Amino acid sequence: MLGVEGLTLGADERAFLRDADPWGFILFARNVDSPDQLRRLTGDLRDGVGRDAIVMTDQEGGRVQRLCAPHWTDWPSAQDSAADGARAVELRYRLLGQELRAAGIDCDAAPCLDLAQDGTHPFLRNRCFGTDPGTVARMGRAAADGLIAAGVLPVVKHMPGHGRTRVDSHHDTPVLDVSLDELDRTDFAPFRALADLPMGMTAHIRLTQLDDRPATASAAAIALIRDRIGFGGLLMTDDIGMNALEGTPGQRAAAAIAAGCDLVLHCNATRAEFAEVVAAAGRMTPAAARRAEAALARRRPADDADPRALRAELDAVVAARA
Secondary structure, three states, rough: EOOOOOOOOHHHHHHHHHHOOOEEEOOHHHHHHHHHHHHHHHHHOOOOOOOOOOOEEEEEOOEEEEEOOOOOOOOOOOOHHHOHHHHHHHHHHHHHHHHHOOOOOOHHHHHOOOOOOOOOOOHHHHHHOOHHHHHHHHHHHHHHHHHHHHEEEEEEEEEOOOOOOOOOOOOOOOOOOHHHHHHHHHHHHHHHHHHOOOOOEEOOOOOOOOOEEHHHHHHHOOOOHHHHHHOOOEOOOOOOOOOOOOOOOOHHHHHHHHHHEEEEOOOOOOOOHHHHHHHHOOOHHHHHHHHHHHHHHHHOOOOOOOHHHHHHHHHHHHHHHO
């Protein structure tokens, strides 16, 4: 899955994407200006590869949202949304999903199922729904249900659990030195509870109980996600441009695929780096292709529920808990 350069597709970029033929795309604030512009861009991306490709963004709420006011709603963070209860979370993510789907975006890199801890790094802490596995699983399920109802595929993240780490993986490699039995009871539990969902994203964290590689590039960590957590869906990397990983972009992509990831996510790079990653990732394995088809089969048509009625219910739910 690749990022794109700006608000429109130029002829050169369109030709590159046609040849690269990525499984899907990810969009950021640099790609977003207005509803009409965004609909044109998402349409052009799909036309460029000749199929109804997935278009994803990060729309969690709080600090992490790519579609913002004045054209779209500024949603609260996961932490703040959870304070209003599961029904409020479901309604917010359904409305959020409606806004995405109307712009041609049908996949959201959410919900975040990491457990917040006292020492969780600030880049992540308020993106977490809570501090205990039951709350995080319940709120995560509500968020996923809301997105799916709106016709948007959720991507659970960051597997197998980023919340205990005190380092930002955009800059360094977080290290998790905790027993697997303890992680089973805590960090793994929300992911296990939502293991039926169609798509997931790895964390660039190193589990010392397994090996010395970040989970994204660790066959042992991917096996843990598949077998111990039980996730059978399509598994993508977090952005391989993050500094938690070592090597060239191509080396990072190859390591992730060799470890067992289905998709490599590369968000922001030069054209040459994108080409290097495309070549290193290669074609999907038969198993990855089956998981990709299963994920696509979970897509629904755009939600036709009245957003005004959903907002009225959301306001009533929030007011009742005040």
